[in-house]
Amino acid sequence: MATKYQSLRGTKDILPEDSRTWRYVEGKISDIFARFGYQEIRTPIFEMTELFVRSIGASTDIVNKEMYTFPDKKGRSLTLRPEGTAPVVRAYIQNQLYQKDEVLKLYYKGPFFRYERPQAGRERQFHQFGVEVLGASSPAIDAEIIYLGCFILKSLGLDNAKLLLGSVGCSDCRPAYEKLIVSTLKESTSKLCDDCQKRYKTNPLRMLDCKNEDCKKQLKKIPSFAGSLCDDCKKYLNETEELLKLLEVSYTISPHLVRGLDYYTRTTFEFVYSGLGAQSTVIGGGRYNNLIKEFGGPSVSACGFAGGMERLISVLKNEGKIPSLSDGLDVFIAQIPANTETAGKGDECFKTAFKLLQEIRCFKISADMDYRNGSLKSQFRKANKLKASYVIVIGEDEIKKGIVKLKDMKTGNEENIKLDEATSKLKEKF
RNA sequence: GUGGCUAUUGUGUAAUGGUAGCACAAGAGACUGUGGCUCUCUUUGUACGGGUUCAAAUCCCGUUAGCCACCCCA
Numbered sequence: 001m002a003t004k005y006q007s008l009r010g011t012k013d014i015l016p017e018d019s020r021t022w023r024y025v026e027g028k029i030s031d032i033f034a035r036f037g038y039q040e041i042r043t044p045i046f047e048m049t050e051l052f053v054r055s056i057g058a059s060t061d062i063v064n065k066e067m068y069t070f071p072d073k074k075g076r077s078l079t080l081r082p083e084g085t086a087p088v089v090r091a092y093i094q095n096q097l098y099q100k101d102e103v104l105k106l107y108y109k110g111p112f113f114r115y116e117r118p119q120a121g122r123e124r125q126f127h128q129f130g131v132e133v134l135g136a137s138s139p140a141i142d143a144e145i146i147y148l149g150c151f152i153l154k155s156l157g158l159d160n161a162k163l164l165l166g167s168v169g170c171s172d173c174r175p176a177y178e179k180l181i182v183s184t185l186k187e188s189t190s191k192l193c194d195d196c197q198k199r200y201k202t203n204p205l206r207m208l209d210c211k212n213e214d215c216k217k218q219l220k221k222i223p224s225f226a227g228s229l230c231d232d233c234k235k236y237l238n239e240t241e242e243l244l245k246l247l248e249v250s251y252t253i254s255p256h257l258v259r260g261l262d263y264y265t266r267t268t269f270e271f272v273y274s275g276l277g278a279q280s281t282v283i284g285g286g287r288y289n290n291l292i293k294e295f296g297g298p299s300v301s302a303c304g305f306a307g308g309m310e311r312l313i314s315v316l317k318n319e320g321k322i323p324s325l326s327d328g329l330d331v332f333i334a335q336i337p338a339n340t341e342t343a344g345k346g347d348e349c350f351k352t353a354f355k356l357l358q359e360i361r362c363f364k365i366s367a368d369m370d371y372r373n374g375s376l377k378s379q380f381r382k383a384n385k386l387k388a389s390y391v392i393v394i395g396e397d398e399i400k401k402g403i404v405k406l407k408d409m410k411t412g413n414e415e416n417i418k419l420d421e422a423t424s425k426l427k428e429k430f
Numbered sequence: 431g432u433g434g435c436u437a438u439u440g441u442g443u444a445a446u447g448g449u450a451g452c453a454c455a456a457g458a459g460a461c462u463g464u465g466g467c468u469c470u471c472u473u474u475g476u477a478c479g480g481g482u483u484c485a486a487a488u489c490c491c492g493u494u495a496g497c498c499a500c501c502c503c504a
Binding site: 003006060061062065066082083085107112114116117118119120121122123126127128129130195203207260261276278279281282283284306307308310311312315334336374375376377378379380381382383384385388391393395396397409412414 | 457460463477497
């Protein structure tokens with residue numbers, strides 16, 4: 001329905017029915033993060049544009065065409081965060097968090113923004129949850145966050161996500177591999193697609209991700225990255241794999257796993273799931289050993305991943321893994337005005353009910369009533385719709401006797417209880 | 431950013447260029463102080479802006495949005 005004002009393209013309202021699901025998923029994820037020893041960090045939703053350009057990489061699609069960038073009133077260029085790592089690294093350095101702990105394990109969740117044409121599994125405002133382990137380089141960390149990602153998916157009932165693992169090398173061996181790519185394709189650049197011709201010059205590694213059939217043929221000539229890794233990177237990958245095997249995490253080595261952000265070094269990984277349309281990545285991440293230093297922080301390395309809430313929930317729905325989340329009301333209060341003449345001028349039943357309602361709520365019992373002064377029947381209908389366990393009836397007769405009627409909606413049994421004992425009686429039941 | 435498909439009450443769907451229906455949901459009621467089942471009644475719609483026509487939900491153009499694909503990513 002088109003209304004005068006509608007939500008912007010690629011943004012969605014999460015309505016009560018859905019937000020129940022969101023709370024369920026977010027709650028589960030947060031619990032797991034805490035169990036693994038991660039602490040939450042909340043960074044602002046916008047940052048200086050340069051932060052993202054410098055970290056994600058000036059030649060990446062995210063920076064080139066997908067950022068929500070705008071000038072503020074002082075003419076500074078600001079950008080709505082398109083991803084979570086750069087802001088966390090910025091906060092890490094700015095607040096000198098490396099002084100507090102040598103290794104810091106952080107998690108975050110919240111909205112992110114990319115200016116793209118929406119489609120299945122892709123929004124302009126989307127939501128991610130993620131972790132960053134800052135301050136150390138150890139295969140154990142890589143293995144742990146991969147295991148953590150796996151653990152989250154399994155805890156939500158998803159057993160058949162596929163884990164892709166790769167390595168993009170380090171600042172020593174990556175340039176060598178890039179040279180190898182360039183020299184291998186030297187003779188056949190004309191057979192590449194337009195994009196790859198650009199990538200050939202600016203970012204050869206990214207060509208490996210191209211899906212163009214002609215490009216794929218040419219790309220087959222390129223030797224696997226595994227052979228070009230330096231000894232340290234090779235060792236690092238092997239040790240990571242060993243630990244994954246120890247934790248019984250199955251994975252597929254994907255030598256061409258490049259990912260669209262430039263800051264990665266060594267480990268990269270993705271959890272993919274089919275049935276998300278053209279999108280398949282539910283969780284993606286990797287190691288970044290140079291970013292913190294480049295941003296003026298200490299010379300320490302870090303590792304992290306991010307998962308897409310919308311994609312995760314979509315998979316959960318497809319797989320029928322969302323439990324029925326009913327949030328039934330504990331108590332509904334129905335009140336009967338004495339008669340139509342007194343109803344208008346604040347009648348006793350309503351006041352008694354309204355007061356009792358608030359008292360009940362003070363005891364952590366969920367309670368509600370109908371404020372429209374409708375018929376008793378309509379109030380019961382409402383109580384039923386709200387899945388109320390009990391209904392309290394307050395009418396003229398009850399007021400006179402100083403009692404209320406308490407009806408058990410499951411059994412249909414009704415009992416009279418004294419008004420001033422109502423809350424204590426209810427406490428027993430919950 | 432490029433391309434394809436689509437747009438009818440809250441939701442899901444009907445209607446040769448000629449009366450906009452149906453189901454569910456929602457609300458009210460069924461001897462008046464009691465829900466679920468049943469029955470009755472009621473409310474709500476052709477996305478927006480133009481054009482063709484005696485006549486447009488239907489045909490044409492534009493806009494917007496959604497879906498899908500490319501690109502890329504969560």
